[in-house]
Amino acid sequence: xxxxxxxxxxxxxxxxxxxxxxxxxxxxxxxxxxxxxxxxxxxxxxxxxxxxxxxxxxxxxxxxxxxxxxxxxxxxxxxxxxxxxxxxxxxxxxxxxxxxxxxxxxxxxxxxxxxxxxxxxxxxxxxxxxxxxxxxxxxxxxxxxxxxxxxxxxxxxxxxxxxxxxxxxxxxxxxxxxxxxxxxxxxxxxxxxxxxxxxxxxxxxxxxxxxxxxxxxxxxxxxxxxxxxx
Numbered sequence: 001x002x003x004x005x006x007x008x009x010x011x012x013x014x015x016x017x018x019x020x021x022x023x024x025x026x027x028x029x030x031x032x033x034x035x036x037x038x039x040x041x042x043x044x045x046x047x048x049x050x051x052x053x054x055x056x057x058x059x060x061x062x063x064x065x066x067x068x069x070x071x072x073x074x075x076x077x078x079x080x081x082x083x084x085x086x087x088x089x090x091x092x093x094x095x096x097x098x099x100x101x102x103x104x105x106x107x108x109x110x111x112x113x114x115x116x117x118x119x120x121x122x123x124x125x126x127x128x129x130x131x132x133x134x135x136x137x138x139x140x141x142x143x144x145x146x147x148x149x150x151x152x153x154x155x156x157x158x159x160x161x162x163x164x165x166x167x168x169x170x171x172x173x174x175x176x177x178x179x180x181x182x183x184x185x186x187x188x189x190x191x192x193x194x195x196x197x198x199x200x201x202x203x204x205x206x207x208x209x210x211x212x213x214x215x216x217x218x219x220x221x222x223x224x225x226x227x228x229x230x
Contacts, residue, residue: 001103001158002031003151005072006066008048008108010034012144014123021152024161032151033073034049034084049113066120069187070127073107080105080128082122085146087139089132096133097153108151110143176225178217180210 005013013034016022024030038046041064049059074080081103090096100106107128109116124130135146156162184192197209218225 001029001155002099002105003033003155003159004105004107005032005034005147005151006037006069006108006112007142007144007147008037008112009142009144009162010036010058011111014146015148016151020161024155024158027160029158029160030155032155035069035073037042037065040065040072042209052114056114058216060114061116061120063117063120063123066116067123070107070109070120070124074105074127077105077128080107082107082124082128082130083138083150084108084109084111084116084124084130084132085134085143085150086111086115087134087137089134091154092133092135092150094153097150097157100150100154100158106154108143108147110147112142120181162228176218177214178222178225179216180213213220 007013013032016025016032016034021030021032025032037048047062048065049061052058052060056140070082074082081100083100083106085108105128109120109124121130121132133146133150135149140146184196187194187199195209197205200206
């Protein structure tokens with residue numbers, strides 16, 4: 001999978017060099033390319049923003065650098081998915097990550113200030129499938145944090161990135177429920193004991209207990225995930 005990131009803070013994505021995603025890049029499983037949007041400016045100040053038409057607070061990112069940048073990163077790709085992190089977008093979920101991992105080429109456009117000139121989204125739609133996505137109902141200073149979260153969520157689903165594929169199946173949200181609680185040695189720690197069922201060796205009973213815990217946790221913490229509670 002190829003992932004291109006457009007940002008005015010490319011060093012933010014240095015974290016991609018570490019952990020599982022770093023290993024995946026070294027192994028050739030992920031081709032992640034981070035680009036400085038200012039490379040497509042043509043003034044000595046490398047300007048990427050200007051005042052908004054109609055007035056208002058803050059600055060808006062100019063369309064010219066975005067247009068050239070999108071042309072450059074999509075020129076060798078056929079209809080990539082172009083994701084713009086935005087509080088006005090659809091909510092990103094595990095289902096979204098599963099959908100995006102089927103894409104050969106993802107482009108993330110990280111906005112700043114008061115956002116990106118709206119015409120950029122219309123132009124991007126001529127180059128690929130545009131999706132505005134939000135991590136949740138809150139506002140960040142820019143799209144980098146959200147893009148990094150989405151890249152990790154999608155990247156770890158690429159075959160070979162996570163060592164044990166079974167761990168992906170048992171995670172929260174994979175089957176619509178939260179993940180069951182996990183324990184390790186020692187069996188007793190500071191007065192807290194591991195549930196006896198996990199020490200029983202009865203794998204059928206353990207599976208039933210874990211499923212029960214998933215349902216109970218979801219009811220208590222995220223009832224909105226359950227059918228009929230939308």
